[in-house]
Amino acid sequence: MKFSQYRFVPELETNLETAGFKKPTDIQFKAITPILKKEDVLAIAQTGTGKTAAFAIPVIQLLATNTKKLQPGEVRCLVMVPTHELAIQVADVFRQFVQGLDIQVLGLFGGTEQDPQIEQLKKGAEIVVATPGRLFDLESQLVIHLEQVEILVLDEADRMLEFGFLKDMRHLVKKLPRFRQTLFFSATINENIKDLAYGLVRHAVRIQISPKDKVSKNIDHFVSYIEMDHKRFFLESFIFKNPEAKILVFVRTKVRAERVLNAMERVDIKTETIHGDKEQEVRTAVMERFKSGTNKVLIATDVSARGVDIPNVDFVINYDLPDIPENYVHRVGRTGRGVNRGTAISFCSEEEKEVLKEIETFLQKPITILDIEKKDYKLTVDLTMDSTKDWRTLLKEQEKLEQSLKGKPHKKKK
Ligand code: ADP
Numbered sequence: 001m002k003f004s005q006y007r008f009v010p011e012l013e014t015n016l017e018t019a020g021f022k023k024p025t026d027i028q029f030k031a032i033t034p035i036l037k038k039e040d041v042l043a044i045a046q047t048g049t050g051k052t053a054a055f056a057i058p059v060i061q062l063l064a065t066n067t068k069k070l071q072p073g074e075v076r077c078l079v080m081v082p083t084h085e086l087a088i089q090v091a092d093v094f095r096q097f098v099q100g101l102d103i104q105v106l107g108l109f110g111g112t113e114q115d116p117q118i119e120q121l122k123k124g125a126e127i128v129v130a131t132p133g134r135l136f137d138l139e140s141q142l143v144i145h146l147e148q149v150e151i152l153v154l155d156e157a158d159r160m161l162e163f164g165f166l167k168d169m170r171h172l173v174k175k176l177p178r179f180r181q182t183l184f185f186s187a188t189i190n191e192n193i194k195d196l197a198y199g200l201v202r203h204a205v206r207i208q209i210s211p212k213d214k215v216s217k218n219i220d221h222f223v224s225y226i227e228m229d230h231k232r233f234f235l236e237s238f239i240f241k242n243p244e245a246k247i248l249v250f251v252r253t254k255v256r257a258e259r260v261l262n263a264m265e266r267v268d269i270k271t272e273t274i275h276g277d278k279e280q281e282v283r284t285a286v287m288e289r290f291k292s293g294t295n296k297v298l299i300a301t302d303v304s305a306r307g308v309d310i311p312n313v314d315f316v317i318n319y320d321l322p323d324i325p326e327n328y329v330h331r332v333g334r335t336g337r338g339v340n341r342g343t344a345i346s347f348c349s350e351e352e353k354e355v356l357k358e359i360e361t362f363l364q365k366p367i368t369i370l371d372i373e374k375k376d377y378k379l380t381v382d383l384t385m386d387s388t389k390d391w392r393t394l395l396k397e398q399e400k401l402e403q404s405l406k407g408k409p410h411k412k413k414k
């Protein structure tokens with residue numbers, strides 16, 4: 001099957017070609033046809049399998065073949081996503097594929113000024129990609145009207161229906177027309193959320209791709225047992241051994257992120273952090289630098305990285321194990337995307353062994369152990385630059401002491 005066989009509008013066909021999309025991925029192959037037939041769809045497919053295009057392509061085709069004049073603030077397709085980063089990214093994918101068509105795409109997310117977004121809304125936007133918080137605000141101010149929405153998409157659907165978002169989501173869904181098309185896309189779905197999800201769709205077509213293996217076959221993932229206090233030495237040594245690699249490091253909290261950054265700074269390793277405490281503009285800039293490779297090591301919390309498509313991440317390091325087992329899948333899924341391969345390594349301390357078990361239960365299989373021999377472990381802890389520096393400092397002090405004893409300046413060796 002090739003994209004050319006779908007007989008999309010010529011602009012869309014050209015845009016797919018320009019993007020280098022020749023054949024649909026599994027999830028695209030299974031989702032595009034029912035979406036074109038205006039069915040509701042509930043789709044589960046691993047991260048990195050091309051879910052964005054699986055809904056973006058047929059949505060654009062539907063809108064392009066049935067044009068409508070929009071009043072200010074009206075929207076035809078509403079895509080809901082959990083984070084700012086994802087709103088930017090998904091809007092970009094839509095923008096890439098609507099080139100040449102008379103379809104406007106708008107991203108609505110918090111942390112930036114509302115006014116420019118409101119101005120855009122006044123001009124009308126067929127496709128809006130939004131985070132619940134900002135959409136809720138704009139809807140309350142009556143600058144966006146959801147009564148004309150024909151298609152509702154929930155990307156990272158399970159996350160969207162979790163407690164933190166549920167109130168906003170419930171409110172917003174009430175504003176939508178009852179007769180609409182609803183599309184759910186997610187890499188994971190748990191039992192609690194299934195019921196909620198079913199409540200929002202009508203006779204949905206259910207699509208599930210390779211449910212057996214939650215982690216894509218393109219990803220080799222391992223766990224190493226490393227004590228909490230030693231993790232920074234192992235991260236340092238890992239970065240040192242892979243100087244050209246693009247590495248995404250996950251930590252449990254914002255505070256930990258800054259702490260790891262400081263630890264790396266002390267040994268002259270340049271890293272950046274991304275988490276919810278940072279201003280949106282800073283987050284966007286940090287993400288850009290990591291995407292472009294200007295910065296090669298990014299330290300992130302779970303929230304800031306879900307669904308984000310970063311080209312060519314060589315390694316994911318779980319510096320801390322995720323508290324929520326399914327986040328393991330989302331984290332390691334940042335590497336090995338599309339046709340690329342990737343590697344993920346988790347640092348598991350004694351205290352985290354319980355969490356590791358929970359993750360393995362969720363994955364329904366054990367994670368391969370990457371054994372570190374005792375002597376190598378000791379060597380890594382002893383020989384990292386951090387300790388070398390201490391050693392150097394000691395030496396300097398010793399030199400100074402000698403100088404003062406001899407009463408003359410110490411001569412440097414050639
Ligand atoms: P998911 O949402 O499933 O995690 P994305 O939609 O972010 O995955 O897509 C992952 C990567 O695969 C993106 O870089 C995207 O451009 C690429 N991709 C998706 N579909 C295709 C395709 N049919 N051909 C080539 N590359 C694709």
Ligand code: MG
Nearest residue numbers: 051052155307
């Ligand atoms: Mg996605």
